[in-house]
Amino acid sequence: MSRILSTAAAAFTLAALLAPRAAGAASPPAEVAPPEGTARPAEAATERVPAAAPADDTAAAQPDGDDAERRRLEQELAASLGATTPPPQATPPPAFAPGRLLPDISLVGSFVASYFSDEPTLRFPAHEPTHRGPELQELELALQSNIDPHFRGDVFLAISLDGIEVEEAYFTTLGLPWNLQVRGGAFYAPFGRFNQQHFLEVSPFADMPLPNRRFFGGEQLRGVGAEASVLVPLPFFLELRASLQTAGNEVSFGVPAEEIRDLGDMLAVGRALSSFDLGERLTLNLGVSAATGPNASRASLAGDDRTAVFGGDLYLKLRDESSQAFTALQSEYLYRRATVPGGTLEQGGAYAWIVRRFSAQWEAAVRYDALGLPAGSAQGAPAIENEELAAFLAPARQQRVGAALTHFFSEFSRLRLQANYDFGLAPPGESAEAVAEIFLQFQFVLGAHGAHPF
Amino acid sequence: MSARLLAFLLALCTASGAAAETRVVASLPALGAIAREVVGDKGTVTVLAPPTQDPHFVDGKPSMMLALNRADVLIDAGLGLEQGWLPPLLTGARNAKIQPGQPGNVDATALAGAPLEAPASLDRALGDVHAGGNPHFWYDPRRVQQVAGGLADRLAAIDPANAEAYRANAAAFRARIEEKRAGWEAQMAPFRGRALVPFHKSLVYLEAWLGLRELATVEPLPGIAPSPSHLAGLIVQMRKEQPPAVVVSEPWYNQSVARTVADKAATQLVLLPGDVGAAPGTDGYAAWMDAVLSRLREGLDKAR
Numbered sequence: 001m002s003r004i005l006s007t008a009a010a011a012f013t014l015a016a017l018l019a020p021r022a023a024g025a026a027s028p029p030a031e032v033a034p035p036e037g038t039a040r041p042a043e044a045a046t047e048r049v050p051a052a053a054p055a056d057d058t059a060a061a062q063p064d065g066d067d068a069e070r071r072r073l074e075q076e077l078a079a080s081l082g083a084t085t086p087p088p089q090a091t092p093p094p095a096f097a098p099g100r101l102l103p104d105i106s107l108v109g110s111f112v113a114s115y116f117s118d119e120p121t122l123r124f125p126a127h128e129p130t131h132r133g134p135e136l137q138e139l140e141l142a143l144q145s146n147i148d149p150h151f152r153g154d155v156f157l158a159i160s161l162d163g164i165e166v167e168e169a170y171f172t173t174l175g176l177p178w179n180l181q182v183r184g185g186a187f188y189a190p191f192g193r194f195n196q197q198h199f200l201e202v203s204p205f206a207d208m209p210l211p212n213r214r215f216f217g218g219e220q221l222r223g224v225g226a227e228a229s230v231l232v233p234l235p236f237f238l239e240l241r242a243s244l245q246t247a248g249n250e251v252s253f254g255v256p257a258e259e260i261r262d263l264g265d266m267l268a269v270g271r272a273l274s275s276f277d278l279g280e281r282l283t284l285n286l287g288v289s290a291a292t293g294p295n296a297s298r299a300s301l302a303g304d305d306r307t308a309v310f311g312g313d314l315y316l317k318l319r320d321e322s323s324q325a326f327t328a329l330q331s332e333y334l335y336r337r338a339t340v341p342g343g344t345l346e347q348g349g350a351y352a353w354i355v356r357r358f359s360a361q362w363e364a365a366v367r368y369d370a371l372g373l374p375a376g377s378a379q380g381a382p383a384i385e386n387e388e389l390a391a392f393l394a395p396a397r398q399q400r401v402g403a404a405l406t407h408f409f410s411e412f413s414r415l416r417l418q419a420n421y422d423f424g425l426a427p428p429g430e431s432a433e434a435v436a437e438i439f440l441q442f443q444f445v446l447g448a449h450g451a452h453p454f
Numbered sequence: 455m456s457a458r459l460l461a462f463l464l465a466l467c468t469a470s471g472a473a474a475e476t477r478v479v480a481s482l483p484a485l486g487a488i489a490r491e492v493v494g495d496k497g498t499v500t501v502l503a504p505p506t507q508d509p510h511f512v513d514g515k516p517s518m519m520l521a522l523n524r525a526d527v528l529i530d531a532g533l534g535l536e537q538g539w540l541p542p543l544l545t546g547a548r549n550a551k552i553q554p555g556q557p558g559n560v561d562a563t564a565l566a567g568a569p570l571e572a573p574a575s576l577d578r579a580l581g582d583v584h585a586g587g588n589p590h591f592w593y594d595p596r597r598v599q600q601v602a603g604g605l606a607d608r609l610a611a612i613d614p615a616n617a618e619a620y621r622a623n624a625a626a627f628r629a630r631i632e633e634k635r636a637g638w639e640a641q642m643a644p645f646r647g648r649a650l651v652p653f654h655k656s657l658v659y660l661e662a663w664l665g666l667r668e669l670a671t672v673e674p675l676p677g678i679a680p681s682p683s684h685l686a687g688l689i690v691q692m693r694k695e696q697p698p699a700v701v702v703s704e705p706w707y708n709q710s711v712a713r714t715v716a717d718k719a720a721t722q723l724v725l726l727p728g729d730v731g732a733a734p735g736t737d738g739y740a741a742w743m744d745a746v747l748s749r750l751r752e753g754l755d756k757a758r
Contacts, residue, residue, distance in 0.1 A: 149555060152545055175550020179523060231523055231548055237516040239546075275516035280504060283515050319513055322506040322706045322728065326513075359708070361679055410678050411582060446578075453542045454514050 103145030103153070106449035110137040110200045110441065117436040121398065121425040122391055124250055126218025127158070127200060128207045129439050136161050137441075138200055144450040150174060154450070156198065167198070168222070179231040183243075189221040190229075190241040190271045191289040192332050193313040194351075202452050204355040204365035205404050206418050206441040211334040211349025214371060214392060215309055217250030221291065223267055237275040244268055247293040251392040252307045252336060254296030267293035275454075283454070285315040297340040297384045297393060307338040317454075324360045329353070333373075338393055343380025345393055348373035363406040371398040375428045398425040398432070416441040476613050479521050479552075481530040481540055482509050483729040484592040485562055485601075487739040489529055491627040492605050496616040500525070502543075505732035508706035510582075510677075514539035522547035525558070526612060529605060532561035533569060533589035557612055563589055565604030566597040570658050581675030593660035595635050595743060599628045634740050638747055639664070645754045649699035651692060651715070653707040660746075669699045672707070672715055679708075685715060692719035698757040700724050702750070705732065724753035 114129040123130060127138045139159040147153045151171045158167040170185030188196045194212050197203065199220075207213075212220065223245030232238040246260075247253040247267040255265050273287040288311070295307040313332040320326060331352035338345045351369035358364070376395020384390040404418035418439040424432025476497030480486035486501035493499055500521045503512040509531070522528065522543055530536050544553065551558040563569055569587030576585055591597045606624035610617035646665040650657060653672040661668050670691060674684040692699050698721040703712040705728045716723035727733035727745045736742040 146554065149550075149553065172545055174545065174548075174553050176548065179548050181546075181548045231519065231546070233523075235520075237520055239516070273516075277515060277517050283513070283517075285516065317513070319507075322508075323708075324508065324511050324706075412578060448537075451514065451538050451540070451542050453546070454516055 103143045104448040104450055106142045106144075106445060106447035108138075108140040108142070108198075108201055108443065108445050108449065110140075110206075110443045111135070112137050112206055112439050112441040114440075115438040118433060120435055120437065121422055123213055124218035127160075128213070128218055129437070137206070140167065140198065140200070142449060146174070147171060179233060181229045181231075182226060183229075184226040186224045187222060187227070187245075189223065189245060189267065189269045189291065190227060190243055191221050191269050191291050191309070192271075192311045192334070193285070193287060193315055193330065194332060195220050197452070200443070201449075204353065204363060204406065204416075205367060205402060206416060206439040207402075207420070207437075209332070209351035209353075209367070210369040210371050210398055210400060211332070211351060214347070214349060214396070214398075215252050215334055215336050217392070219250060221249055221253075221267075221269075223248055225266065237273075239273045241271045241273075242269070249293075251389065252295060252309060252338065253291075253293040254389075255294055256296045256298050256305065265294050267291060281319045281321065283317050283319075285313075285454070287313045289313070295338055295340070295389075295393075297338065297386050297389055305339045305341065307336065309334060309336045311335070324357060326357050328355050328357075330355075340382045340384050340393065343378055343382030345376070345378050345382050345384075345395060346374055347371065347376045347393075347395060360411075361408050363408070365404045365406075367400075367402045367404075369400050369402075371396050371425070372428075377428075395428055396425055397428050399423040402437075412445045414443050416443070476526050476609065476616070477524055478527045478529065478609075479525040481528070481536050483731050484598075484739065484742070485529045485531065487730040487737075487742070488562075488592075488598060488602050488627075489605060491739070492602055492609060492620055492624045494619060494623040496613070496619050497526075502540075503729070505729035506705060508704075509535055509729070510538060511706075512536070512539045514543045516546070518543050519546045522552065523549050525549060525552050527558045527560060527609065528552040529560040529562055531589045531591070532563040533586040534584045535589035557608065560605060560608050562601050562605075563587070563591055565601045566591040567600055570662060571655070581673070582677030588655060588658050590656040591659050592739075593657055593746070594663040595631050595638070595739075596663065597659065598739060599631050602627050602631075631740065634743070638743065641751060642747060645751065648697060648754055649695055651688070651699050651701045653701075653703040653712055656704060657702060667699075669695060672701065672703070672712055680711060685711070689715060689718045692721065698722075700750075700753040700757050702726060702753075704728055722753040722757040724749050726750075 110127070111134065112129045113134045114132055116132055120130065129135060129137070141157040141159060143153075143155040145153055150173065152174055153171050155169040156167040158165050166186055168185075168187045170183050170187040173180075173182045176182065190196060194203070194209060195216060199208060208218070225243060225245030227241055227243035229239060229241040232240060244263070245267045247255050247265065249267070253267050260266065269289065269291045271287060271289040273285065275283065275285045277283050290311075291309045293307060295305050297305050311332055311334045315328065315330050317326055317328040329352070331350070333350040334348070336347045349369070349371045350373060351367060353365055353367035355363060355365035375397050378395055384393050400420055400422045402418060402420040404416055406414055406416040408414045416439070418441065420437040422435040422437060424434050426432035476493065478489045478493055478497060478499045480489050480499060480501050482503050483501050483505040486499050489499045502518045502521065503509060525547075528544070530540060550556065553559060563586070569589070569591070572587035573580070573583050573585070576583060602624045606620040609620040613620075642664045647667065649667040649669040650661060651669050651672060655671055655676055658668065660666065670688055672680055672685075672688065674680055692715070698719070700722045701712050701716040701719075702724045703709065704726050709725070713723055726749060727736050727742065730739060730742040731737050733745060736745045
């Protein structure tokens with residue numbers, strides 16, 4: 001353990017030392033592109049701005065003759081005034097104009113090196129660290145653009161060493177009447193806060209909170225379908241969402257038949273999100289969500305077992321007066337109720353984290369998460385016939401604490417060191433094996449990645 | 455019960471869409487200041503970003519979606535300046551009138567003349583470069599005058615009933631700025647050719663306008679935090695400069711780094727007020743530019 005730790009620490013220090021130097025070694029911007037008009041009389045610079053204000057985007061370029069005369073005059077003035085900087089170069093329009101017609105294309109790479117003191121507690125192999133040693137968590141390829149004046153399109157492909165999968169691919173309407181909006185395609189269900197996020201990009205940790213992992217699995221709650229939402233015209237922000245999606249979740253939801261028989265075999269999710277500005281710098285988001293759908297707990301087809309999950313989420317962010325620094329609290333509570341052959345299962349879970357972004361370069365976060373509350377009580381004599389699901393649906397207790405420190409080399413690359421102490425997963429009343437976990441995560445962004453919602 | 459609720463919601467929808475005055479939303483305070491001059495009493499102007507925040511890193515709060523939802527016109531800087539926070543708000547606003555390409559979506563840099571520093575090649579090894587050029591145009595009042603004119607034309611097309619008022623307001627604003635500009639240029643004339651060391655490449659338009667030189671920036675590259683080796687090189691470079699270059703920083707950059715560079719290079723640190731309205735007495739564009747230039751003159755004067 002100590003060897004891995006010291007190697008991790010050395011890599012962390014080395015990278016922290018190297019990156020700014022490497023960036024600093026590149027030529028400074030002043031030499032890359034000298035600002036036009038530098039060391040030029042203001043009168044000469046005046047000519048740079050076309051006299052007439054263009055009324056629209058089809059601003060006419062200056063005639064070639066004017067340009068040539070301007071350049072000649074500029075060189076003459078520069079020579080006579082003894083300017084030391086080279087005359088500004090007319091910038092030719094790039095032959096390949098990025099962003100024109102091509103969608104915004106980006107790739108987010110997440111790599112992690114992990115240490116576990118013992119067998120890690122139950123999880124599906126997806127994007128979380130699962131074993132000792134280095135892993136590719138995910139390469140996310142994002143293609144984002146307006147489709148036409150009516151729709152916007154967002155596609156996220158998750159590439160792993162095992163292959164490629166569609167993480168999300170959906171269209172969004174841009175201007176329906178009555179403040180309505182429709183999304184269609186494959187997307188994360190509008191349940192809670194964490195579930196709708198690409199957590200590898202926005203969470204201050206390298207892994208998932210316990211309730212989200214246990215209730216929705218490693219791929220989170222998502223499906224193919226459609227969602228309607230409305231921005232309610234009130235003085236404060238209130239958004240209502242409702243979606244109907246396929247119920248192909250790894251854990252809580254699944255169709256127990258060969259194909260969908262009726263709408264009841266779909267996953268239905270509803271959500272209300274409200275947001276309040278408590279002064280200039282403090283913002284509070286409050287949300288409630290509910291999901292209902294069939295589950296696949298029966299070994300035979302044609303069961304009528306159902307799962308319902310309810311959740312409440314809170315996000316409180318205090319932004320510093322004039323820097324990128326902020327402090328934020330994020331917390332969610334989830335409750336699941338599942339009918340299975342012979343009875344009903346109940347399970348609660350919650351997480352809370354506080355993250356402090358000290359500056360553009362540094363961030364620290366602490367987290368507590370737990371399963372229990374209620375501690376997975378069962379009614380009747382439930383017997384989960386689907387063995388793969390049994391481990392995830394069975395009542396359980398678990399507690400965990402974690403802390404993470406992140407260094408941002410720039411907006412586009414970061415290194416994170418995280419430590420968890422997992423008190424262990426066990427049925428209520430039984431003792432659990434504790435596990436210590438350490439993650440060293442490196443992430444980078446290539447290209448133009450779309451902004452994340454607040 | 456549900457029918458009554460629906461009727462109530464519908465009433466709210468129509469009520470919020472029926473107001474006669476033009477509602478303009480500006481992404482940044484400087485753009486809001488221009489819009490207020492042009493709109494005058496024919497509408498309202500709402501500004502999204504606080505004047506004390508770096509325009510690259512504003513929090514795109516859900517409440518901003520409400521303002522965008524009700525807007526007739528959105529004016530933003532463009533060139534990717536607000537790329538990190540505005541697009542999700544624009545999608546969430548569910549307002550067809552202000553989507554990109556619509557008359558209600560006004561890209562200020564497209565009205566402000568050819569942008570400076572449009573990079574010939576794009577590579578993030580050069581830092582967080584803006585593909586279309588430098589977006590910080592409002593440090594040049596001539597470009598602000600043009601944006602006012604362009605905005606008036608756009609508003610006139612959207613709201614023909616008040617077309618004359620918008621054009622007259624813009625003309626009056628442009629004339630006022632023209633008059634102020636003569637004074638600003640005269641005040642700054644003694645400093646022509648002097649060198650600045652801005653924290654970020656946000657002052658290129660000011661430098662081009664007033665004939666100031668940019669010796670270097672405190673950041674090695676846009677959006678990249680300076681390393682000690684870069685700062686040491688910068689300080690050595692600044693010590694050779696006579697008359698001394700001054701360090702210039704907006705309030706959202708690392709003030710202790712800016713202060714250290716100025717101290718070690720035995721020169722002045724000029725703290726700019728931020729955007730329009732960030733400091734007391736900078737509520738209009740002209741008052742803000744007065745403050746910017748008076749702070750700059752003071753620093754350049756002391757650093758002789």
